[in-house]
Amino acid sequence: MTLLSSRVSALTASVAAAAFWLLCCAGAGAAEAGSSAEAGRAVLEEVMVVSRHYTPLQHAAATVTIIDRNEIERVLTTNIRDLVRYEPGITVRNDPVRFGIDSFAIRGIGGDRIVAHVDGVPVSQSFSIGALADSGRIYTDTDFIRRVEILRGPASALYGSDAIGGVVQMQTIDPRDLLSASETMGAQLRAGYRSETEGWSATALNAWRHGSAEMLLGYVHRDNHEADIAGGLKPNPRRSRMDQVLAKLVLPGFGTGGAGNTIEVTLETGRTRDKTVVNALLGTPPRFVNTTAMTGDDRAEHLRFAVEQSLAPAAAWADDLTWRLHVMRTLTEQLTDETRRPAAPRASTELHRSFTFRDEAWGASVIATKAVNAGSWLHQLVYGIDFEMGQATEKRDGWERNLDTGLVSNVILGEVLPLRDFPITRRVEAGIYIQDELRLADSRWRFTPGLRMDLYRLRPREDAMYREDNPSARPVKLDDQSLAPKLAVSYELTPRTSAFAQYARGFRAPPLEEVNIGLEIALFNYRAVPNPDLKAETSDGYEIGLRTRGDAWRATLSGHYTRFEDFIESRMNIGLDPATGMTLFQSRNLARARIYGIDLAARLDLAALDRFAEPSGASPLQGWSLNLNAAWARGDDLTANQPLNSVDPMQVNLIVNYDAPSGWGARLAATAVAAKNRVTQIDVPLYRTDDYMTLDAFAYVEIGARGRLNLALTNLTDERYITWIDVRNRAADDPLVPYAVHPGRSLSVNLSWAFGR
Template structure:
């Protein structure tokens, strides 16, 4: 995933090096569920976590199934709904035509691939098939990757990455029918699963509740299955040129198991084994209708896009476990004062209905105005059962009713056939999520209480962006400046201090933050033979981003904002299409603007990395890709993975990125 967004300015990957791995993306300083993630226009499941042992991430699609990634930066709620407060990551999976275009024109494609990555000692095996016969197209793509832990660059062996065994499998099947005047229809089955067994040595004798831990063994599994049907009909009606229809069903589940071995300590005066299990399920059903029409009215050319989309989603979680006294063999389902099993939120259903419109109006040859509106209604219904009520006897979980109208207005001025400038204003909103409205639990051993908050308000944003774009066969370049303001940002399970009546430390999600995030982004892709014939085949690529964010309520920096980054690559592809390569340099600025008001936090130093990539096609049917990453073996910290560390943390090296490593992949097609 990191390699796919290498040249995407303002975008980074968020990961937990300890146990849970890749969690999602950060776009312009916001991450988590504020970033919308979709695959073939179907929303990917949300992330959810509570405590130190339970976290369902969003790394639920295999890169082997992805053909392209499109990223929209900044508030995108008008077209994509309330999950797109920070932006959208849109995956497009492979199509039969992607394979058939590489074939010999006989209407069939067969392919196999095998690879190795030194970053995690993983081995890849995959196969693909595609065929075309008359109006029918079909494809199958299968992949399996098995490996170990992602390495870091720690010098101290005690801070090496936690030993792990990893397995990821995926299957993508598509059947397409070109029905002439009745449209083009596609049926998709998309399945992926992962399993990670980890020896979490980094938390042995660790901080807080891990101070008496002698071993922590975990088994984490995730699975996602999507079935979707979509099609497009060219209607040729006076008021409608085409209609696109999408219907889908998607199921995702996470199962996590942890076995914590402990020695005697103050609260537990015996050797013990604590077993914890976490289950999280998200089931979604939805549809989307999209109509397009082009025409001229009053001398103005219009391109109207109107749409309706609906999603019904069920959310469920359960934490269970027990503690065994290893001296007596007696087990109890009460762990650190919690009587298990518990639900951290009641079984819930969410209904989202969105209606949107966009019109691209061309006023003459140069000017285009692009207004857009979206009305969205969000309903969250809680369905508490006995398990939830036993742990939350006080109060009734809340239902949420929220409606919002968001707008976007853009303008584009065409300087010439290749160059244009643009400016846009965009609004965004995010309804209070299930993970904040009704989350409640009590941990008596630590005297912690997490309370629901039915009075949460929606997060909102207003953003301005202006920029310049240039595109030709030889050169693509862009430059953008943006300034986004966010209101009522939800701080999940904020520390509200001690309850004067019970003496418990209270945690509750609250609308607290007002933020401003601004920055500059640019990208460049140029064929150097434009300047000299002697440079034929050479290409220069670059992407840069500088972002600044502030919590304007407290006048403190936003710690979610990444430091400035510059990526510069120079590559060569032979004219005969047989070989090529690229040398890529990445420079990251030292993180200086850090909110250390509650504790002195680690500030990641600046660093520079060099990667060397190469490919070779010895025959028309064989291709080999290879790469050596972090050529200079530089020790470095990625801010997104280390921003919560204390400045004097003894395990800083554990959070370093990978040292020098290599990968190679073999593709065979016939």
């Protein structure tokens, strides 16, 4: 066993011991609390993501991660990967070669199998093809986020298609976050620097109050270079610039509806541009073995617009009602320039490729809640409808120039450009759902059944470009429907401790690019064909857990088991076409899988447990606290009888916090990750990540009543490590693996200042 393995094992053992101790403390504390029910029923933290309306976290029969604005600022978050750095079981993929940070994965399920919302507006879908085209999902900048709630496990009973693995719900800042009750104007300015990317950032937030109306305008700019690689390997040179704007208008008491009637208008827009010298691909076999130069110029733009109204009709059919209209648009353009040396019989060539992906959606939703007392039964009903109509458009174009003759051709590798990999496709999604949280008066039991019905429709439109490139493939329509049930049960063991269990179904309608992929390359004698018989992917998730809280602690321990059916195998080889002799590829429902594991999250306030506190109540441990988070999971591909590669190795985080009453604080965060040894056994051995342990240090100082300086020194020990999600399914000898090594020791700093009058 290596020294590093010993450290990881030691930290893992400490997790088990700490978890046992915390739960024992919780039980003792809960027993004491039982003598005073009023003391035990203190104000509870509420979450939105579990029931689509605010519910006390203590009553939630699910595992929920909450990240608030204070935490986001304290760890100097600059992207969604930083956001979940200390949340085991939740990861974010990063492509270090060119395309950068992508999307969330929860308990081994990621990408478009996770529902992601920003202020209730769905985040765009992703699409990639080949090594030079990848449109990821576009999120709001972390400087605009006030709160993130992450629901782990299937959740289609409330969120419909794509909630097969979980839900990420982001809320952006409101004007009142910058305004005190007596202020009519508030502002916050922030500037930051990050050494690992030589990156600078600037943020300006402004809020105004005029009468009851509140307004907010925010702007973020980031300018980064390529991230360092620990160990000395030179990364691909890169320059990245990002600008985002957030605007809000909040009208409380709108019209004659009184205080319960609020209208909120939100507009968020942004653009990024990344210019990369893609040296990592030069000379890599087989496709780029003759490539001598490559550059990428990638641009993305997005817009999210929403109008919502919250009402309190106090009617027989609803106590509260919220309706929302939204528009979402994204545009990705990626340009690639490549130079190839001569390789007989081909001359030296220059290639230019472009990839364009546009995703647009228009939607509406209505959600209502109603409390009903029916005899001895108390009901809390949540019901509503969701509707969204969208269109996706994709195109690849380019040319090839013979550097000896100067001749230009629009044929690259046998593909005649421009072309579409799928036809212009319009999608319609509609869902109706209901959930009822019910309990007997004075009972400790809570039962929450739920059901959602969804309709899903794809309508492709053949244009001349698609027909010309796919003469043998006719796009097909798709109509699908799904029922997603849910049943959650919780039992209040004591006023401060509850046990819960849940069954929830998830599903994912067949993506448009899987139904109608259009790819025909005569040079390689293969063709992809549509599949009108694709079915929705489904998951059945089971979870049990224990949640406890006290004056000094809070902890959640849960176990989960999820079985997945009809996973879509993309573009699998289905044999030869007897008519043409071409090799055919088609997406089909084949894979069955399961994932099971354990999650732990706990926090301990040391001062509240200090037995040596002075008679006055003061404690030498005042301000000290511990956070302990851990996740272990195992996945199996039941179709191939192999390990499921998407599951991350075990991770443990132990965090020590200190907050001084004089306005400063510090944190030391340890992260231990086990080796990934359990991978699919195929003809080509796959790369396996080693175990590792990192230490990060953070500090902040309040400057007067308005200023704050935040500091971070990450990877204190200069550890050289690779995150599994960045390299999974890569061959052991893949020359791109070393580029996934994380940066070494790095310094981050930001200074913020608030104003108000």
